[in-house]
Amino acid sequence: MARKFFVGGNWKCNGTTEEVKKIVTILNEAEVPSEDVVEVVVSPPFVFLPLVKNLLRSDFHVAAQNCWVRKGGAFTGEVSAEMLVNLGIPWVILGHSERRALLNESNDFVGDKVAYALSQGLKVIACIGETLEQRESGSTMAVVAAQTKAIADKIFNWDNIVLAYEPVWAIGTGKVATPAQAQEVHFELRKWLKDNVSAEVAASTRIIYGGSVNGANCKELAAQPDVDGFLVGGASLKLEFVDIIKSATVKKN
Numbered sequence: 001m002a003r004k005f006f007v008g009g010n011w012k013c014n015g016t017t018e019e020v021k022k023i024v025t026i027l028n029e030a031e032v033p034s035e036d037v038v039e040v041v042v043s044p045p046f047v048f049l050p051l052v053k054n055l056l057r058s059d060f061h062v063a064a065q066n067c068w069v070r071k072g073g074a075f076t077g078e079v080s081a082e083m084l085v086n087l088g089i090p091w092v093i094l095g096h097s098e099r100r101a102l103l104n105e106s107n108d109f110v111g112d113k114v115a116y117a118l119s120q121g122l123k124v125i126a127c128i129g130e131t132l133e134q135r136e137s138g139s140t141m142a143v144v145a146a147q148t149k150a151i152a153d154k155i156f157n158w159d160n161i162v163l164a165y166e167p168v169w170a171i172g173t174g175k176v177a178t179p180a181q182a183q184e185v186h187f188e189l190r191k192w193l194k195d196n197v198s199a200e201v202a203a204s205t206r207i208i209y210g211g212s213v214n215g216a217n218c219k220e221l222a223a224q225p226d227v228d229g230f231l232v233g234g235a236s237l238k239l240e241f242v243d244i245i246k247s248a249t250v251k252k253n
């Protein structure tokens with residue numbers, strides 16, 4: 001089954017109104033492959049979501065960077081899945097390693113969030129990935145399998161999930177995984193899905209790579225058979241994000 005290439009831009013906790021408008025203008029003017037070839041989703045901080053949604057071209061979509069684990073209520077400082085749906089925000093990023101590490105989000109908590117967001121009709125970019133210590137001790141697959149299992153145990157339908165493999169050691173470090181390293185983990189993850197969920201889910205779920213992706217390294221990564229796109233941090237705030245979107249065409253050749 002053909003998996004449509006997916007490019008997400010995670011703006012993290014960056015930007016002023018002026019900067020956000022500037023990035024949106026760049027994106028709106030960019031000549032990129034059509035929506036049949038690549039799905040583009042940008043993820044500004046919560047406060048800029050309505051602005052970006054209103055200004056952004058209609059073939060690109062927006063994602064929140066987080067949402068609360070259950071129905072909204074007395075949870076000061078949180079934003080609920082229902083609110084995102086109410087604003088017409090189709091996507092949410094969940095389980096980003098920065099939140100796992102800095103805010104102690106556990107595998108279970110992330111699994112619950114993914115299940116709740118899906119139940120409300122949101123589409124989810126679910127992030128997983130190992131630390132450098134875990135890679136060096138040979139536990140990469142055990143770590144990402146446990147992270148994936150915590151999600152798989154709580155959901156029934158994978159249609160609205162994109163799995164983002166983001167090795168922590170490659171995030172914001174300029175130290176990108178080699179195409180072979182990325183392919184190896186993506187291949188193993190797909191095998192995990194086949195063995196533990198179903199062959200259909202394994203064949204249709206997009207597994208995207210994140211961690212120091214840029215305009216120069218994206219094509220070689222995109223050419224790997226099990227790399228179905230990218231989740232881009234730093235470079236998504238720059239002009240080169242357009243080149244990363246264009247790397248989708250590598251798949252057609």
Ligand SMILES: O=C(CO)COP(=O)(O)O
Pocket residue numbers: 010096166170171172173174210211212213231232233234235
């Ligand atoms: O965390 C990331 C995307 O979610 C990747 O960040 P960088 O592209 O800045 O390494």
